[in-house]
Amino acid sequence: MVQRQHSHYDAFVRNVRHSSRIELSQSALKKNVNFLKKKLGSHPRYSAVVKANAYGHGIPQMVKMLEKCGVNHFSTASAYEAEEVLDHCSDSSEIMIMGILYDQDIDWAIQNDIEFYVFNYDRLPLVLEKAKKLKKKAKIHLEVETGANRTGMTEPFFSKSLTFLKRHQEYFIFQGMCTHLGGAESRSNQFRIDQQISRYKKYLAELKTRKFMPKYRHIACSAAVLGMPETHYDLVRIGVATYGFWPSPDIYYQHIQEIGKGKDAPMNRIISWKTDVMDIKNVPQGEFIGYGTAFQALHDMRVAVIPVGYSNGYPRGQSNNAHVLIGGRKAPVTGLINMNLFMVDITDIPGVEIGDEVVLLGKQKNNTINVNSFTNYTQLINNEMLSRLPTAIPRQIVR
Numbered sequence: 001m002v003q004r005q006h007s008h009y010d011a012f013v014r015n016v017r018h019s020s021r022i023e024l025s026q027s028a029l030k031k032n033v034n035f036l037k038k039k040l041g042s043h044p045r046y047s048a049v050v051k052a053n054a055y056g057h058g059i060p061q062m063v064k065m066l067e068k069c070g071v072n073h074f075s076t077a078s079a080y081e082a083e084e085v086l087d088h089c090s091d092s093s094e095i096m097i098m099g100i101l102y103d104q105d106i107d108w109a110i111q112n113d114i115e116f117y118v119f120n121y122d123r124l125p126l127v128l129e130k131a132k133k134l135k136k137k138a139k140i141h142l143e144v145e146t147g148a149n150r151t152g153m154t155e156p157f158f159s160k161s162l163t164f165l166k167r168h169q170e171y172f173i174f175q176g177m178c179t180h181l182g183g184a185e186s187r188s189n190q191f192r193i194d195q196q197i198s199r200y201k202k203y204l205a206e207l208k209t210r211k212f213m214p215k216y217r218h219i220a221c222s223a224a225v226l227g228m229p230e231t232h233y234d235l236v237r238i239g240v241a242t243y244g245f246w247p248s249p250d251i252y253y254q255h256i257q258e259i260g261k262g263k264d265a266p267m268n269r270i271i272s273w274k275t276d277v278m279d280i281k282n283v284p285q286g287e288f289i290g291y292g293t294a295f296q297a298l299h300d301m302r303v304a305v306i307p308v309g310y311s312n313g314y315p316r317g318q319s320n321n322a323h324v325l326i327g328g329r330k331a332p333v334t335g336l337i338n339m340n341l342f343m344v345d346i347t348d349i350p351g352v353e354i355g356d357e358v359v360l361l362g363k364q365k366n367n368t369i370n371v372n373s374f375t376n377y378t379q380l381i382n383n384e385m386l387s388r389l390p391t392a393i394p395r396q397i398v399r
């Protein structure tokens, strides 16, 4: 077991309350993980993608919750995120950096047994030098170019990399050979994905010829896990589906077709976002609410003031255009979303009091606000809206 070096910060222990809170459902996560594991069968390893603060859910909490569900491999987009995972995961969990790792942080990665992608041949001699100095093997994944034209090395460099790794095996663990599919969620893009898969197979053939295999072959994201079993190989990188979202309507309809029913809900949203009524106002007919003339009261109204704004991740595009839940009823947003406040119409919701719970996202009694409803108004996609939720909002794990 490696002696891992933890950074020392606990930024979220504060004396006073934040203006909103996020709740994360352990039982919903369990259902998602079980459903996805069933799809995978016993072989491929489940790596939970926790980049972008675990798609806005919160790395510290999600790492703990996922470990409870038996997931102990985590993928991040940067060394910075990997360090946060490291601070919260158990010593036996593994961490993989799929994206940015600066030269100066390679030592840190090797020392802490963090796996990382290598997508440039030129990185290998540098990693070798550091591994030699530390007298410790570097765990690397070679990422190959198959058609996404993002990161990933082309065939000549892949070939050179294999020669290099073979020659310096005492300083490298060939942990993986991988690529990323450029849009596996869309059926109209399938021809591109098919081409990527066949190019990936050519790289695999080269590995076979050279008799040099990595521990994990991996290419699948959520959409590929759900829709293309042939892409599962030895490890899968599941982001959005872990959090209970279908990657796209295409993938959901394919699932529905496969199970032969009209609807099915094997996955569940984990996140709820809540706050409280901060104040209540009676607004006479003809008055305007908030900044400018965005909303005029056409009749006498009662409005509730909500202590959340666009600086807290509530999109400004929802101005005059969304609902929150109070007392289990839908209260429409009136006027602009301000930096830290917005107002909602509670004229038709009797008995609302200061301090009442407000649901911005999630369920209250028989009503639900989906992330999807945000995306209808704002052009933000699910991932974008969620990943913008500030890390400062406290996240609590609930049953």
Ligand SMILES: *Cc1c(COP(=O)(O)O)cnc(C)c1O
Pocket: 049, 051, 098, 180, 220, 221, 222, 223, 237, 238, 239, 240, 241, 247
């Ligand atoms: C984000 C990401 C994933 C996960 O994608 P989802 O569609 O959210 O499952 C997998 N692999 C890489 C390289 C990624 O950047």
